[in-house]
Amino acid sequence: MRTTLISLTFLLVSFAGMSQKNEYYKAMGESLGQYATCRTIEDFQSLGNKFSMIADAEKGEWLPLYYHAQCYTIMSFMEPSDAKKKDDYLDVAEKSINKTVEMAPGESDIFALQAMFYSARLVVNPMERGQKYGMLSGQAVGRALGIDPTNPRAKLIKLQNDMGSAQFYGKDPKDFCGEAKALLTGWDEFKPKSALHPNWGKQQVAEIVGSCN
Amino acid sequence: MKIYSLIIFLLLGSGLSAQTAISGTVRSQKDGSLPGASIYLKGTYDGVSSDASGHFHFKTLKTGNYTLVVDFLGYEPFSTEVILNGKSIQLDVELKETFSKLDAVTITAGTFEAGDKKQANTISSLDMITTAGANGDVFGALQTLPGTTPNGESGRLFVKGGDSEESQTYIDGAYVQTPYNSTAPNTATRGRFNPFMFKGTIFSTGGYSAEYGQALSSVLLLSTNDMPSQDQLDLSFMSIGPEIAATKLWKTGAVTATLGYNNLGPYMNLAPQNYDWKQAPESTFGAISFRQKTGKTGMFKVYSSFDDGNFTLAQLDLNQEKMIDYGLDNRNFFINTSYKTNAGENWILTTSSSFTRDQDNVQFDGNSFKKSLNGFHLKQVAARELSRKITIRAGAEWLTKSIQQTYHSTEDTFINKYTNNTLAAFIEGELYASKRFVARIGARVEYSDYLQRSNLAPRLTAAWKLDQNSQLSVAYGWFYQDPSDDYLVYTHLLNYERADHYIISYQVSKSDRTLRIEIYDKEYSKLAKQSQGAFYIPESYNNSGSGYARGFDLFLRDKKSIKNGDYWISYSCLDTRRNYRNYPEMAIPTFASRHNFSIVYKHWFGKLRSYPGVNYRYSSPRVYNNPNSSTFNNEHTLAYQSLDISWSFLYKPNVIIYGAVTNLPGFKQEFGQRFSDNPDGNGIYRSTTLIPGSRRFYILACFVTLTRKGNENQLDKIQ
Structure with missing residues (x-):
């Protein structure tokens, strides 16, 4: 009787633990599913809110912080003109990115996102920030590719940076079409570690390839 | 169960x-x-x-x-x-809205701020470098801002009716004794510092913080770059000489070494010159800059430079009615350190120091004149955030300056010297009532052991945010400064000179457009005067001078209306008179002009990989004194005009080619007249017109940056 009771208690405790973890997977799964329906800054903000809530509940996980930062970086890119708002969004993203860097410094995708974040800072004022943030973004991509040379998102951001600077310097961004096509063809060879791990970017490459024709 | x-x-x-x-x-x-x-x-x-x-x-x-x-x-x-x-x-x-100083109201009265901070700046560091006509000179670029008057025969900053000596420069909090290069009398100078050293600039044309003393009119606060981001080698080939800079990084620090040589000789042989150079300006310079991070928040910086320059110029001596050679050799050594760290949760400690050793050796007509300056400045500042809305800053400083002037003629030698130690302390509180209102209240005390005088200077500024885009800012304060070295070498019987500032400034800025209007009144008192007695007698000097400078400044910056284009327009109206130095009465000073107008335009052409710029300046006629006339300071110079262009071309991402022409249309420029010391036999003082060294100035340069990655460029150091 006593052992049954003890084992049952264990079962219950682990069940409660499981259910917490399950809730995490469920909430993450739902939120990731919501990406496809996000159209406006407000949509991304409300999705970002969800990730922030999950990150708060699940302090040991870097993925919710990663997606939180990604939402706010996207918001900055989407903001049409208000430079201050762009930077405000990026300030939020920066905090989450810095936390993920501390939590999981061996994750290639974190640095790929950091590179995207630096590019977003650059875009706010390319004339004045080009030098500094272009370099920082390049370095972050370098780190991402150093950790995992096959990471397609790191390659994508490198490609976007190269095309952006080509355009700025009056060169033809189409010089990078071959690279884009190769990236698209090989995209699916990269297998994310889990269903919750970053898996975005293919559509953006497809758009770049589309614009080449 | x-x-x-x-x-x-x-x-x-x-x-x-x-x-x-x-x-x-x-x-x-x-x-x-x-x-x-x-x-x-x-x-x-x-x-x-x-x-x-x-x-x-x-x-x-x-x-x-x-x-x-x-x-x-x-x-x-x-x-x-x-x-x-x-x-x-x-x-x-x-x-409730979060209170954050970053987006709260900021004090703008009298201040132009630039830096790599996120907020929209009125003028950024990049602007200072790419402005046509500035030729890569920090002070040149500042002269496109309202409140300044260009003085072609000086090149220094003259701010809101103040003399150039009333403006001081600080690097990382430490006082810079000799910010300008030494030049021949009546020729334009440049700053000693390369603008690309600095990540941020605050140019205050009045009403500044109690942290800064010994300046009646303005302070220029330069902060040097933090850590560079990679190892690199920069090579510059300019029409006036080459320069090489190498940067080496390690995990927590970096060092940059610079070496350069300039010689205007070859250039002057090609371009027509107004002056008769016997030996063209030539200089050798070097600098070492060192950065070290300490602990989590500490940063230790050292910048050290030396410069050795010389030239010989033949100038007409009106007293002897003949050409005499004027030769100058200048040696300057400067070292500047700063250490900034957080102590505990809410304390920030900053220690800055600078040491300057500057020697001018002038030879003319068999005579020699040597001026040597040794200066040391040490400052400790502690800032404590009492709450998010209240910050207290307090500090103490020691400034010592030794000047020795040796005049050596064929018959005689005169040595005049003085050493002055100034001890000062300040305290200042910055109080935010809300995001919309801030006040900064402070006071400063100074004591001079040479003058045996002390002063107390209260300072007060406040700013209100009127709505999302506009704000009103006011400033008031007393400002003291020691009289000029030229007097202090002969006398210690003087008191501090004083200026009181009253400033009201309105600024509206919305999505990359800024408009600013500023009205000011500066009341001078206790200005040093030289009386009729002999100049070497200490009793010949007194503090009976006074004056005023009133006016308004307009500034418009617009990066938005023209795609890839960026322009700013400055206009200043100045009404000033003073009775100081050897003036017999209240008069308009020679460095002031009533109307100053400047427009700067730059445009990025992506297809051409080019960033050309154009700059037009107008300054209404200034006065000068003609000893042949009975009225003091009653002659007028020509109005000053200049149209300058520059073109930066990005040949490759790491190779920039740059060209610039100042005064492209060749407007006639003259800066008044120089007169003989004594009248000739007919009772007439002989004179000659002061003109610039050449009608136009051309520069051509190529900048190459070599890094491991091979695509960084030197966009930020176009000169």
Whole structure:
């Protein structure tokens, strides 16, 4: 009787633990599913809110912080003109990115996102920030590719940076079409570690390839 | 068995317990309903975002005590305890705006700020470098801002009716004794420092903080770059000489070494010159800059430079009616250190120091004149944040300056010298009442052991944000400065000179457009005067001078209206008179002009990989004194005009080719007349017109940056 009771208690405790973890997977799964329906800054903000809530509940996980930062970086890119708002969004993203860097410094995708974040800072004022943030973004991509040379998102951001600077310097961004096509063809060879791990970017490459024709 | 049923009951029970519905609205006092706020139960996955009208509604299966959090960007997070027991919860939340100094009102009266900070700047460091006509000189670029008057025969800063000696320069908090290169009399000088050393610039044309003393008119605060980001080698080939700079990084620090050589000889042989150079200006310079991070927040910086320059120029001596050679050899050594660190939670400590050793050796007509300056400055500042809205800063400094002037003629040698130690302390509080109102109240005390005088200078500034885009700023303060070295070498019987500033400034800025209007009044008192007695007698000097400078400045900056284009327009109107030095009466000083206008335009042509710029300046006629006339300072110079162009071409991302022409149309420029010391036999003082060294100035340069990656460039150091 006593052992049954003890084992049952264990079962219950682990069940409660499981259910917490399950809730995490469920909430993450739902939120990731919501990406496809996000159209406006407000949509991304409300999705970002969800990730922030999950990150708060699940302090040991870097993925919710990663997606939180990604939402706010996207918001900055989407903001049409208000430079201050762009930077405000990026300030939020920066905090989450810095936390993920501390939590999981061996994750290639974190640095790929950091590179995207630096590019977003650059875009706010390319004339004045080009030098500094272009370099920082390049370095972050370098780190991402150093950790995992096959990471397609790191390659994508490198490609976007190269095309952006080509355009700025009056060169033809189409010089990078071959690279884009190769990236698209090989995209699916990269297998994310889990269903919750970053898996975005293919559509953006497809758009770049589309614009080449 | 009982226990099983209990467990099953418990399990079922938790499943059966009623859902709790939580709903409500999120609003803010200022903006009304807030859509997009995050509402959730802390530590759970239950929550939503507020909808377009600020409403929210969600259900939770949780029971018991939880914390409900309402969170939204730009507002203080709100949290409250809730008991979840199946009863619906209705909650209307009003969020308070977060207080952040970054987007709170800032003090702008008298101040132009630039840097790599995120907020929109009036003038950025890049602007200072790419401005046509500035030729890569910090001071040259500042002369496109309102409140300044270009003086072609000096090149120094003259701010709001103040003499150039009334403006001081600080690097990383430390005083710079010799910010300008030495030149021949009546020729334009340049700053000693390369603009690309600096990440931020604050140019204050009045009403500045109690931290800064010994300046009646303006302070220029330069902060040097933090860590460079990679190893690199920079090579510059300019029409006036080459320069090489190498940067080496390690994990927590970096060092940059620079070496350069300039010689204007070859250039002057090609371009027509107005002056008769016997030996063209030539200089050798080097600098070492060192950065070291210490601990988590500490940063230690050292910048050290030497410069050795010389030239010989033949100038007409009106007293002897013949050409004489004027030769100058200048040696300058400067070292500047700063250490900044956080101490505990709320303290920031900054220690700065500088040492200058400057020697001018002038040879003319068989005579020699040597001026040597040794200066040391040490400053310790502690800042403590008492709360997010109140910061107190306090500091103490020691400034010592030794000047020795040796005049050596064929018959005689005169040595005049003085050493002055100034001890000073200041305290200042910055108080935010809200995001919309800030006041800075401070005071400064100084004591001079040479003058045996002390002063107390109160300073007060405040700023109100009138609405989202506009603000009003006011400044008031007393400012003291030692009289000129030229007097102090002969006398210690003088007191500090004083200026009182009154400034009102209105600024409106919206999406990359800024308009600024500033009205000011500066009242001078106790200005040093030289009386009729012999110049070497200490009693010949007194503090009976006075004066005023009043006017208004307009500034418009627009990066928005023209795509890829960027322009700013400055206009200043100045009304000033003073009675100082050897003036017989109140008069308009020779360095002041009533109307100053400047327009700078730059445009980025991506296809051409080019960033050309154009700059036009107009300055209304200045006065000068003609000793042949009975009225003092009653002659007028020509109005000053200059149209300058520059073109930067990005040949490759790491190779920039740059060309510039100052005064392209060749406007006639003259800066008044110089007169002989004594009248000739007919009672007439002989004169000659002061003109610039050449009608136009051309520069051509190529900058190459070599890095491991090979694509960084030197865009930020176009000169």
